[in-house]
Amino acid sequence: MGNQPLIVLSEDSQRTTGRDAQSMNITAGKAVAEAVRTTLGPKGMDKMLVDSTGNVVVTNDGVTILDEMDIEHPAANMIVEVAQTQEDEVGDGTTTAVVIAGELLAKAEDLLEQDIHATILAQGYRQAAARAKELLEEMAIDVSEDDTELLEQIAATAMTGKGAESAKEDLAELVVQAVRAVADEEGIDTDNVKVEKVVGGSIEESELIEGVIINKERVHDNMPYFKEDANIALLDTAIEVKETEIDAEVNVTDPDQLQQFLDQEERQLKEMVDKLVEVGADVVFCQKGIDDMAQHYLAQEGIIAVRRAKKSDMKRLARATGGRVVSNVDDIEADDLGFAGSVAEKDIGGDERIFVEDVEQAKSVTLVLRGGTEHVVDEVERAIEDALGVVRVTLDDGKVLPGGGAPETELALELRDYADSVGGREQLAIESFADAIDVVPRMLAENAGLDPIDSLVDLRSKHSGGQRTSGLDAYTGEVIDMEEEGVVEPLRVKTQAVESATEAAVMILRIDDVIAAGDLKGGSSDDDDEDMDMPPGGGMGGMGGMGGMGGAM
Structure with missing residues (x-):
């Protein structure tokens, strides 16, 4: 062959290798997380999504936002799958899972620049995730299926920050009644709770029909x-x-x-x-x-x-x-x-x-949801679906965790201690994992208009003193006991979020070669790239559909 190069790919193919491929994929993953991070928590903002036919969706539900955004980049789609898995398994915590995945990628990027190999990073992240799940199990609070008050608090927590918040106590009561009604020997299938939307009236007028419409x-x-x-x-x-x-x-x-x-x-x-x-x-x-x-x-x-x-x-x-x-x-x-x-x-x-x-x-019931406009009713429906999911999971597992960033703050502290006991370069990856988990309380504070540094310092100080259930009250800015306050969420919401986010981040980090049959940038127009505000290196590779959101991010 002499010195002639051997071309095995078609002329239309595009190939990105090594650090460029990693950088491109990490940038895509971070962009997805960036799109939803401002929606996290009770004070999270909403996104307005307009599709090509002019239909409008106003929501702060992570999985809905990512579904409506027509994302084409393959690495970005892996992060979207994190949200979809979270939704299917638990019904809530989609934004948390995506934000953690994005932060894991951001921390990994710093370590890759310090010449830490991606395989070592992947190993460290997996060890940290396994330890995090153990710690979450230890922190879990047992809940009885007869504890109606706590179940209603769990449903209300899932609806906090969404369109249904104004009537969350009334709706939480209906959700718990509905889930209990459809429970049978085979478990709980929330598909047996049919949601009927009615435009007109107020959210408080929503009702549960023990039967079918x-x-x-x-x-x-x-x-x-x-x-x-x-x-x-x-x-x-x-x-x-x-x-x-x-x-x-x-x-x-x-x-x-x-x-x-x-x-x-x-x-x-x-x-x-x-x-x-x-x-x-x-x-x-x-x-x-x-x-x-x-x-x-x-x-x-x-x-x-x-x-x-x-x-x-x-x-x-x-x-x-x-x-x-x-x-x-x-x-x-x-x-x-x-x-x-x-x-x-x-x-x-x-x-x-x-x-x-x-x-x-009645083993099949109907929730009639009311609201002043179609957009309000649609957002109430999304909140109700999240609440149905968390109540089902709580009754299945019987374990909950305090909310308000308490589990994440405790995890970050414990994982830093755990990192010291792990030898080798994996220690750096575990420390980065701990820093990444801190993004949840940080974003809760930021989205509530509080100073994230002051809030994190207060939280860490309480947790260092042994107050493991202390979390951030987004309304007052104070650090309070979340268990006493009744702000709790199912254990599985957190374990699933950590597991899915870690798996997606590890998968993206292990890719060092991207071979595309066509031009990866084919999905993007120039305007779209400007909207995404992406750095030039490697490009966003066809995250074209996200451009349609314009300034929504």
């Missing part, structure tokens, strides 16, 4: 609006005459023959309705269609019928009423029917919906 109307105007002590039939088959599955042709030579066909169809439909009447059904929810003639017969019998109900709604109805979904009208038995004390069509927010209520031991 179906976003449908009666199929026929002559049907009753209300049924008391109703037996409910659930069908996933149509109340229609079945068509032949093969192409058949019928020659009619006489008008009487046509009438016989029509009469036969009517008879079949009447038989289906008669079968429902025979088993005692007062209400019929059908997943598929209901023939016009069948609607007429059902209305004659005084039966309320709903057609084309969603599959998810059918599952909720079955769970709430104790009924079974039947696939063939001929096979339905009285035992298959569900029961509800009340089924009624009511107006809610200008829409007619079917309320299935007064259900004994």
